[in-house]
Amino acid sequence: MKIKLNIWKQSNAKSKGKFERFELDGVDEEMSFLEMLDALNEKLIGENKEPVAFEHDCREGICGSCGLYINGHPHGTGSEIGTCQLHMREFKDGDTITVEPWRAQSFPVLKDLIVDRNAFDKIMAAGGFVSVDAGQAPDANANLVNKNKADKAFDAASCIGCGACVAACKNSSAMLFVAAKASQLSLLPQGKVEAKRRALNMVAKMDELGFGSCTNTGACEIECPKGISIEYIGQLNREYLSASFSEAE
Amino acid sequence: MSKLDAKIPEGPLSDKWTKYKASMKLVSPNNRKKLDIIVVGTGIAGAPAAASLAEMGYNVKVFCFQDSARRAHSVAAQGGINASRNNKNDGDSVYRLFYDMIKGGDYRAREANVYRVAEVSSDIIDQLTAQGVPFAREYGGTLANRTFGGVQVSRTFYAQGQTGQxxxxxxxxxxxxxxxxxxxxxxxxxxMLELVLVDGKAKGIVTRNLVSGDIESHAAHAVVLASGGYGTIYYLSTLAVNSNGSAAWQAYKKGAFFGNPSFVQIHPTSIPVLNDYQAKLTLMSESLRNDGRIWVPKSKDDKRLPNEIPDEERDYYLERRYPAFGNLVPRDVAARAAKERCDNGFGVGKTGLAVYLDFRDAVKKQGVKAIQGKYGNLFDLYQKITGDSPYETPMMIYPAGHYTMGGLWVDYNLMTTIPGLFAIGEANFSDHGANRLGASSLMQGAGDGYFILPYTISNYLADEITTPLPSTDIPEFQEAVENAKMRLQKFLDIKGTKSITSFHKRLGKIMWDYVGMSRNEEGLKKAIELIDQLQKEFWVDVRVPGKLDEINQELEKASRVADFFELAKLMAIDALNRKESCGAHFREESQTEGGEAQRIDKDYSYVSAWEYKGNDKDPVLHKETLTFDNIEVKVRSYK
Known part of the structure; x- marks a missing residue:
């Protein structure tokens, strides 16, 4: 296949970016999207040009590094996949593919398709944990956990922190991420103790970092590579509301 | 005379750790805040170590190359984490876990370390659960378990197929x-580009800030490497593509001995190479071999679709060769058997480098729903990559480089031969011998980080409380910064014609062909020659675009690949030295009549610890003799 690419190029956080056009021949339909970009970069290096910078690591849909906005969708149009799991068999010979970085005020572009998602780490530091030191843990079977709740906590915990939810949202809200993280812990007895404090602190940090408001359009759920449900947003809202009315412990 | 002292405490195996802990030096809470520790890597060894040390009151600086600590490749571990809790009342114990690991490692691991990790395994599950890890539960609310390869008890704790994350x-x-x-x-x-020693002790590191390109100095009272394994030396492996061996390698070049560098686990069931541009190989969990049957056509060049080939024309070669264990032989045995069939021309798929893993019979017998319940997420993952549904057509699989049992040599304190430099998790060599059992890498990493290193590093730091933190202006740091800058500039100045990746691929091919699943003297010697040639070509003809002071992903790769050339040679040298077969290390010269691995205990019951002597000099071998006082050394057989 021959593919035309329209890729966002930007030297660094301070410079102005623009779209550049590339053409790539010999694209095999078995290639993953990132392998196609590898091939483009090998070609560019061969022509003594600068390769396109993009983030990637595990290439099996679990590390959450790769996040590209492809033809208007985070991770492309496939269902519940990361960019690394998108394959070129989804495209046709002669297609033009537009590739952009996540666009969100809280995720500034560092170079080309690489954005800074450090804001997620900051939200986690604000409360996405259980306060327990090594050595303080009780026996793991001391707290019995209802299987359905454990499964629900797991579904929330399957978030890979890629940021597609923010990229998909017209307001660049991080609600799905925060809700998944907070709910995972508050659904479990060991995390319930500080659930209120956690909800207040994580939401406050999210607001402080410039993420937008949630208006329940549900775009985040549709684009989430792990299919995390917006039900968790409801759960976080309830927790947040109840915490706001009671004094956080 | 060898400088190796493993510092294994005296006394019976089961008392060693308890007694040693009671006798170790401590650092008082007031003094801990005066001491700085650097941790390199944030996987399942580094993150627990950093958190635990900080909880104790030390000042910790943590480094990772990813954008977030959460992305370290431990995230990709699928199956589970072992702990000897005997929750299934099936006879598990600390000793059983210890026994399984020593035997699984083909009697090439150190007894005292393995026993200790088995001892702390239960605490790890408590700690992780308390932190909110959603482990699978039974309906009664207790933790669930599953069984893993090579053992007869159910001791693996898991969170669906995502335990690592x-x-x-x-x-x-x-x-x-x-x-x-x-x-x-x-x-x-x-x-991390350089390790800095002051008066012979590890006192800091030099790094490149991957956003600004700045070369930075960081000082500490001790340095912990939790930088993982070097399986990406094969280019194609199950590892994340940016995983690398550079931190450990830089430590080696500063005097830390490297233990058993040639011990690499080749995982038998990975999705095979599909095209020339492939950047990694995705693992399909070992658990699939419970219900999948592995086969190739009986006749070469059989171009029919797998479902069109009748049973009598299929060669279920594992069942044929190993009637007792069948498709459930250990990883090393299954991997070698697949290679043997493909090398002899019976492989399938476009490249001929694949075998079938067929669920036809299991689906027929148990129904689609039952199979979906067990393996649904893995089948989906396979289909996302290949476009084929394993419910309808057999999976194609092939072995891939996976886990490095080798790593920096450490003593019982997890300290390398450089005072103040510790290595934990996959970065060290210590607990898995010549072959690692499933679900024990998360256990070892977390055990090192949460419950072993915090004690042993305090024992070291107790003598450092009066030593001030070195200034990064001293010559030792300045020199390391200059070295790092010069090396990076050198990459940019070569301005050759070939990309880093093209060199990495060629190196990977040499390693896979000659220092992979099956090794022999002639091949290993040839590998050393080929690596030398390729390395020379690299240093005159590589093209690294861009500049130092910007995000430059090619430059990041350049130093990793440059280090890999050197490590590759050491792996070949180590494999050449060890003329026996053991675990994953298969020397063709040392096999039984039936083609199985043959250990030579009288000559090779030792850990190879290699000392760096300079770029143009041969490394020197030190031997740590292994003694087995608590376990009978036997032959592994799966017939």
Whole structure:
């Protein structure tokens, strides 16, 4: 296949970016999207040009590094996949593919398709944990956990922190991420103790970092590579509301 | 005379750790805040170590090359984490776990270390659960277990097929909590380039800030490497593509001995190479071999679709060769058998480098629903990559480089031969001998990080409380910075014609062909020659575009690949030295009549620890003799 690419190029956080056009021949339909970009970069290096910078690591849909906005969708149009799991068999010979970085005020572009998602780490530091030191843990079977709740906590915990939810949202809200993280812990007895404090602190940090408001359009759920449900947003809202009315412990 | 002292405490095996802990030196809480520790890597060893040390009150600086600590490749571990809790009342114990690991490692691991990790395994599950890891539960609310390869008890704890991510996120959340408290300074997007020694002790590192390109100096009272394994030396492996061996390699070049560098686990069931541009190989969990049957056509060049080939024309070669264990032979045996069939021309798929893993019979017998319940997520993962549904057509699989049992040599304190430099998790060599059993890498990493290193590093630091933190202006740091800058500039100045990746691929091919699943003297000697030639070509003809002071992903790769050439040679030298077969290390010269691995205990019951002597000099071998006082050394057989 021959593919035309329209890729966002930007030297660094301070410079102005623009779209550049590339053409790539010999694209095999078995290639993953990132392998196609590898091939483009090998070609560019061969022509003594600068390769396109993009983030990637595990290439099996679990590390959450790769996040590209492809033809208007985070991770492309496939269902519940990361960019690394998108394959070129989804495209046709002669297609033009537009590739952009996540666009969100809280995720500034560092170079080309690489954005800074450090804001997620900051939200986690604000409360996405259980306060327990090594050595303080009780026996793991001391707290019995209802299987359905454990499964629900797991579904929330399957978030890979890629940021597609923010990229998909017209307001660049991080609600799905925060809700998944907070709910995972508050659904479990060991995390319930500080659930209120956690909800207040994580939401406050999210607001402080410039993420937008949630208006329940549900775009985040549709684009989430792990299919995390917006039900968790409801759960976080309830927790947040109840915490706001009671004094956080 | 060898300088190796493993510092194994005296006394019976089961008392060693308890007694040693009681006798170790401590650092008082008041003094801990005066001591700085650097941790390189944030996987399932580094994140727990950093969090635990910060909880104790030390000042910790943590480095990772990813944008976030949460992305370290431990995240990709699928199956589970072992612990000897005997929750199934099936006869498990600390000793059983110890026994399984020593035997699984083909009697090439150190008894005292393995026993200790088995001892702390239960505490790990408590700790992770307390941190909010959503382990699978039974309907009664207790933790669930499953069985893994090579053992007869059910001791694996899991979170669906995502145990690695869940366990890592538990440790990561603990790390973030300490970041918020100001006890951890988290430096992400940093690549370690040099280890700095002051008066012979590890006192800091030099890194490149991967965003600004700045070369930075960081000082500490001790340095912990938790930088993982070097399986990406094969280019194609199950590892994340940016995983690398550079931190450990730089430590080796500063005097830390490298243990058993040639011991690499080749995982038998990975999705095979599909095209020339492929950047990695995705693992399909070992558990699939419970119901899948592995086969190739009986006749060469059989171009029919797999479902068109009748049973009598299929060769279920594992069932044929190993009637007792069949498709459930250990990883090393299954991997070698697949290679043997493909090398002899019976392989399938476009490249002929694949075998079938067929669920036809299991689906027929148990129904689609039952199979979906067991393997649904893995089948989906396979279909996302290949476009084929394993419910309808057999999977194609092939072995891939996976886990490095080798790593920096450490003593019982997890300290390398450089005072003040510790190595934990996959970065060290210590617990898996010549072959690792499934679900024990998360256990070892977390055990080192949560419950072993915090004690042993304190024992070391107790003598450092009066030593001030060195200034990064001293010549030792300045020199390391200059070296790092010169090396990076050299890459940029070569301005050759070939990309880093093209060299990495060629190196990977040499390693896979000659220092992979099956090794022989002639091949290993040839590998050393070929690596030498390729390395020379690299240094005159590589093209690294861009500049130093910007995000430059090619430059990041350049130093990793440059280090890999050197490590590759050491792996070949080590494999050449060890003329026996053991675990994953298969020397064709040392096999039984039936083609199985043959250990030579009288000559090779030791750990190879290699000492760097300079770029143009041969490394020197030191031997740590292994003694087995608590276990009978036997032959592994699966017939």
């Amino acid at each position: 869940q366990v890592l996120l538990g440790a990561y959340s603990a790390l973030k909590r300490q970041v918020a408290k100001g006890k951890i300074q988290m430096l992400s997007r940093q690549q």
